[in-house]
Amino acid sequence: MGAPKKSGVKVSEEAEELARVPLQAILLADSFTTKFRPITLERPKVLLPLVNVPMIDYTLAWLESAGVEEVFVFCCAHSKQVTSYLKKSEWLSQPNFTVSMIESHHSISAGDALRVIYERNVINGDFVLISGDTVSNMSLTQALQEHKERRKKDNDAIMTMVIKRSKPHPATHQTRLGTDELFMSIDPNTKQLLYYEEKADYAKGILHLDKSLLLDNPSISLHHDKQDCYIDICSPEVLTLFTDNFDYQHLRRHFVKGLLVDDIMGYKIFTHEIHSSYAARIDNFSSYGTVSKDIIHRWTYPLVPDVMFFGKSGTKLERQGMYRASEISQSHSAVVGPFTVLGSGTKIGDNSKISNSVIGQGCTIGSNVQIEGCYIWDNVTIEDDCELRHAIVCDGVTIKSGAVLEPGVVLSFKVVIGPEFVVPSYSKVSLFQQPIEEDSDEELEYADSTSAMNSLMDKYGAEAASQVLETQSSSASELGVGGAGYVWSKCDGGNEEEWRHSVAPIPADKIAEAMEILEDGLDYDGSILPPSGELKSDNDSDIDDIENPRDDSCFGKEVEATFLRLVHENIQEDHVILEVNSLKLSYNKSAADCAGAIFHAMMKYALEIPHSSAGSLVQNVDSILTTWRKLLTSYLAEIDEQIEVILKFEEMCLESAKEYAPLFTKILSIMYDKDIIGEEAVLSWEDEKREADEADKVFVKQAQTFIQWLREAPEEDDDEE
């Protein structure tokens, strides 16, 4: 577009100015997550092949077609691999399209990356922020224009987010990309984003919206059927904001939420919804599978295997969504089913069946092999009679004859599976051992382990791998005879939900399970709703009022359960005290409540121990009070708490445990003897009861002699001293 500034016409100046600033883009070639492990231990996510082409090529191709002129590729993990790939590729030699690399080894999040880029001072206008694992064919023109127009009117409109309709599964609350459900609130007129909640807590059935949102807007739309495409058009302020708020790490969780919550700066985020074009980010194995299928089904046209970049693709489209590269040797008896991609140089043996799969270059597939819904990368050897279903198989893997991969398996680079070995569902196998992580928090995880691991990997790269391979294959393997690799355990963060993020379709039983949870959830909603009547406008504190009685009984039950565990499981008293203390905090109770609850539990327990007569019941109580005196007294520091215990006891005698009624005085005096309650407490209890109804005074009267005795006792004590 150059800079022909000769014309003195002022009218076109604005348009010219827009044209003069080349459209820039920041491509994050690091996802800063660990969802693609173990594969990403050895190769960065953006270089993983998606239908036989590295993901980053899709992203770059889209950026180029969308009119972006300058791309900054930010590499962190495996930066060497990314740079060397890009240097070899043709991206650096395209006309009107410059790709430059920014490397940083200390960044642990998108926030850090953007701060590094800000320091470089290379962005000078609106830019597209995208992650290197995004596949799209949308046109940016309209979104860009909307963004610019908004900005002209309102300088605070700093970001436009691209969204797309996608309804999550009703039971699993997942989109077809395997991402969690997303709740958004958008102004239907201006398309301003008002609320954003990802990582929804399934158990929490209620969405909280700030009332000011509704006071400011006559109408807002709540969306549950939209998907975030992770394509953002940003103004340079976004980088400044990241630098100003050095604690922003995650683009959505911190940055977007931060902007929405903050009303001082008044920055606004808008959305742009796309309808017919495609945009999806590969976030996990499940979206890897989904996007691969979409590419094969040509939703991403022109980014499809037979068109591909620079027109150099030798792949041809045949009937039924079959894509074949050149130099394929296929046995006549092999059946290659619909929607399958075969890479060049692949050999397929007799009677093998392949359907809905992607096979990379130079693979050797034996005879009688069954492959369904698999993603097999380059130079994989699959021997005879293997069975593979919904698996991801990385470069250089060897699967010996007769082995079976159950759905959801991931085999990382150069793994060897022994003959006749069955790899169980959702296993992840790598030549590297699973890093030991104490910290399951995703954010911190990559902070220490990944980057360290990655830089290590970058240094030693291939040699390390081959060494591991040697040592591994020599020893007896957990992957069958001659197998090589470690099966990663599924312990780390949230992996009990493997099925959610796997290439395999979600099994029916999981859906049924989720359905049950869903139904429970509905019921749960009901239970937290105020039951009746209290919705009257004058009663503002309805929720709290209703929840309190529930809390009370819950608290009592919890304490009782804790006490019974102490009795039956021999837990240390100190631990129980600790536990009760935490209950006290979580239910917001006082020490008196604790004392009451513990005492209640003790008395109830005493009642449950078989007893023949009132006398033996008293003995039970005596022994229990003796044994766990410390537990009780640790909550009886104040006189009020002691009174509470007496009151509680009284209440029990009246209601739940009438057996105690005749023994009231006896037990009271036992407690006094054991210093559980002091005489002051007894006396002030009596005091309190003086004005009570006659019915309430039953026990005061019963204890009258005891109280009388107490009154006289102090003098004796004094005398003794």
Add this chain to the structure above:
Amino acid sequence: MDFQVVVLAGGTSNKLLPLVSKEVPKPLLPVANRPVLSYVLELLELSNLKKIIVVVEGEEEALHVGGWISGAYVDRLNVEVAAVPEDVGTAGAIRAIAHHLTAEDILVVSGDLVSDVPPGAIAAAHRRHDAVVTAMLCPAPVSGSSESGSSGGKDKTKKVGRHDLIGLDPTTQFLLYIATGAELEKDVRIQKSILRAVGQMEIRTDLMDAHLYAFKRSVLLEVLDQKPTFRSLKQDVLPYLVRSQLRSEVLFNGAPQTEENGSEKVISQSNEQMLSQILSNATHPTFHQRYAMGPYCSASGGRTHKCCVYIAESSKYCARLNSIQAYSDINRDVIGEASHLSGYSFSAHNNIIHPSAELGAKTTVGPHCMLGEGSQMSDKCSVKRSVIGRHCRIGANVKIVNSIVMNHVTVGDGCSIQGSVICSNVQLQERVVLKDCQVGAGFVVTAGSEYKGEVLAKK
């Protein structure tokens, strides 16, 4: 149409003191010289809804209302008047007359509604969707904002009430969420399960609940029976039905936990079967069905019911006479911009002067005014945007602006009345100046007194 209409006419509302009394209960309060109840009754008549029960709070009030109705509508409508105790709330009123309800669907309408939205349209929408409840919503009034501004903080309830929060599905047919003004004090809590089912929900603050509902009788009575604490249709019953849309069974399992003996339980279980049949007999595929019948959701089938809305066009008039401010506004509107509601034909000067009224020399009655039968005005008077009732005697040099003067009022010479409501049989002696006042029935204002923003009534 098998619809029975319940008009909740109210009684001596505290908010409207001193305008209302045992003799002139709220339903008989004149709006443009017609009882406010007549607006509702005639609206119902237009939609051919003629089976009407008018519920009035208080025996004496009911007698007065009944007397008026039998005089005015004896051969036109089939109206029963039922008296209920005071302070039972709207839900309590329905409970009290439950045995009179026989039709399949019940239209409940507030007796203080002044509107031209055809209730038949709501009834039809209700039937079309086979809904459990259909609520009429109308655009929250914005035109009255200047007036409410001038009234200052006097009328907070109405202002807050305008902020009903209403959640609708994208087709704006189904009611997914409702919260009234008072609840807006807190943050908004929205059930995710509803949102999951519908995908998208629009929350509007520019709509107002017009207190016109169509209920399925069986469900309404069931809810009232099961929830003895519910007092208000708007604040208890409707939100309850809306909240329980996707899990109707909660109505039965969750509700009667409080001291319930065995026999009652049996009853509620048999009711449960009955009601779940009613609830599941929907005919149109809606999001509720889609939700219920989704590929993996068969388990929750038959557990949903529907709450629908009818949104009145913004050109329609809709207001409720529930405060003194509203009373003045409605009177002004009915003889002003919403004049078609009054049922009178306006003169060339855009006002209504009864032929039997007498005007003195140099007396002017401006546009948007009304002068009732047999009223007399002396010389040099000026009336602007006001309603004057029947048989009033107004002296010379009187100014009446933005006011309502009811029947048999005597106004002495040189009075000035601005923004006030003067009830029947009031006597204003000479040179009284009233601004923003309400004068209760039969009160005598002594000569020369000046009042501003006061309530004058007999002790």
